[in-house]
Amino acid sequence: MNWQALANPARFKRLSDRLLPWFAGGAALCLAVGLYLGLVASPPDYQQGDSVRIMYVHVPAAWMAMFVYANLAVAAAASLVWRHPLADVAGRAMAPIGAAFTFLCLATGSLWGKPMWGTWWVWDARLTSVLILFFVYIAYMALNSAFDDDTRGARSSAILALVGAINLPIIKFSVDWWNTLHQPASVSRLDGPSIHASMLTPLLLMAVGFTLLFFALALVRMRAGLIERRLAALSYTRSADAGVASFR
Amino acid sequence: MSATLALLRRDLSLALRNVGETLTVLAFFVIAATLFPFGIGPEPQILARVATGIVWVVALLASLLPLERLFQSEADEGGLDQLLLAPAPLEALVLAKCAALWIGSALPLIAVSPIVATMLQLPTEAYGTLLASLLLGTPSLALLGGIGAALAVGARKGSALLALIVLPLAIPVLIFAVAAVEAQIGGLSVRPHLFLLAGFAVFWLTVAPFAMAAALRQAAS
């Protein structure tokens, strides 16, 4: 497998043409069944009533926020170690998707919290950690687009992504600890095996659907990114026959 | 080693000759902290409750101010190339720059923090812990700030971008620094918190030089 060749838009198009229908189709199927099971077939919670159905988007969105960041960190490492343009393009393509899922996790968490806590925002340990993750995504995207030279932006933000990746567990630990210091355990009761299968199935289906959707979107955006690079290069190659004229 | 020390000495003597810059940071620190009594009222009990948090948050914001120039000025003047081409490892040289930054701007800030704490009615028994938390916490901020400054070399939106990069990563330091002082006020042991702050400093001491060096190398290419 020639990785360098994948940075070629035409090659990548062939690969993504083969994969995209499966990802998009799978995402549509999983999300459709997941939505039906989550909104219709699953029982309301005995305490939270129908508001618990927000869980089926909130929790998968939270998983995606972390999953996409993990992908971002891998792309960042690849970008720094192998200096592969595909990794640069991947980072730039994935970050907005991750930020979108992170935002959705926060927004749906707030919408779930209002009826449960009686307020739109509580400094719950999980929500707070996700909020900080959202800030890291924003910093990544801001840094990525802050340079005139795209490669500079990609490399700089890749370093930030890695620094963030090693720091996020520390942030998570700190916020959890800070939270127990200031208020009793959080309202969320999603931990452990107590969750019933009729709820777990739609939850997992939505999560798989989101994951496939992420892959599909990432492929589309990476393709766009590769074409963008190619176009930028094309505007120069007309004069690329520079070199030594003479050396005496 | 001598190159690293020479860089530290040079940056410190530059800081000494540009005292104005340090004074500006200190003035920002004091003025920003003074805003809080106007914002939340001058009642001593309320102020005493939030004093630690204010001192730390404002110190965090003030520590952002000198970052923009840290590596950007080197890049603008051409000195960055000379640092990159020095035979000494770049990781050691950037550490020297961070050390100079800490001595030149964080230490003065720590020195005036008792004044700010007095104005904010911090309980007397907490001063020692406040100073200890600042002494142990600000090295992490200087190193984190160094990462941000190195990443942002040549970027279009300098200062706002730096805040965006550095502040989220600084939250653990803030949490445990404030917790240390509150533990002191609450009559609990402060040692675990201070140990943890020292741990963060060691952590960033090992991570930051590599991140900064990598960022600067690619900034020059």
Added chain:
Amino acid sequence: MAEFFAMGGYADFVWTAYGLTAAVLTVLAVSSVRRLKTLERDLAAAADDEHDR
């Protein structure tokens, strides 16, 4: 059916959450695909240009 939409009294929160999710993801998907289409057209045009020379 009305009972389904009422969501046991939590209709505002549940449907806003789902609506927002659908909206954000749709906007992301549509804008990504649109940008790809535009860029593919530009690339084809640029390639033609190159060919003509």
Added chain:
Amino acid sequence: MTGESAAGLSGRELACMRGGRTVFAKLDFGFAPGDLVVLRGPNGAGKSSLLRVLAGLVAPAAGTLAWHGADIAEDPAGHRARLQYVGHLDALKANLTAREHLRFHAALRDMGARDVGGRDVEGHHIAHALDMFGLAKLADRPARFLSQGQKRRVALARLCVAPAALWLLDEPTNGLDAEGVACLAAAIADKREGGGIVVAATHLDFPGGQARTLTLRAAA
């Protein structure tokens, strides 16, 4: 010219990309000890980029760069230690004097460690460098009070405070008066006599004696 001499600095099939654009490609050369090589070519032809590649600041997009036949990518620290680079910027701090700049540079190039037998070797080198570039009287004046040409002299005087087998100079005569150019010419002649290689990018006539010329074609 290529390949026949392993001594010195040689490039093979060198290429440089900046921002997705090819600056130069398929560049072959061999610079021998004692050579003065003048890089020529119009603006944008890649003179500065080539110097940065030679310095190891920019990795070549393709090809190899070798010193005495050994790939410099294998030993970047060793390459850094053997070269001195003067960019088109002077790298001066407004509040430091010429002497302080040179003292710092000597320390940065790790000269401080070579004080043998308690003699101030470093101070001797610095005094010599200041003399060489006619800066003796200006030595203790902060850089902000120096003229453009005087600043350039300080930047160039750095070359003489630490040993290096390879000098890379980007438009070194910029802002220099006739006397300054003569100082530079003498420094270059000295270096060449000692077997050093000097590579300079310029668009003007260049001092320093018999030179070889590498002309880069415009990329525009």
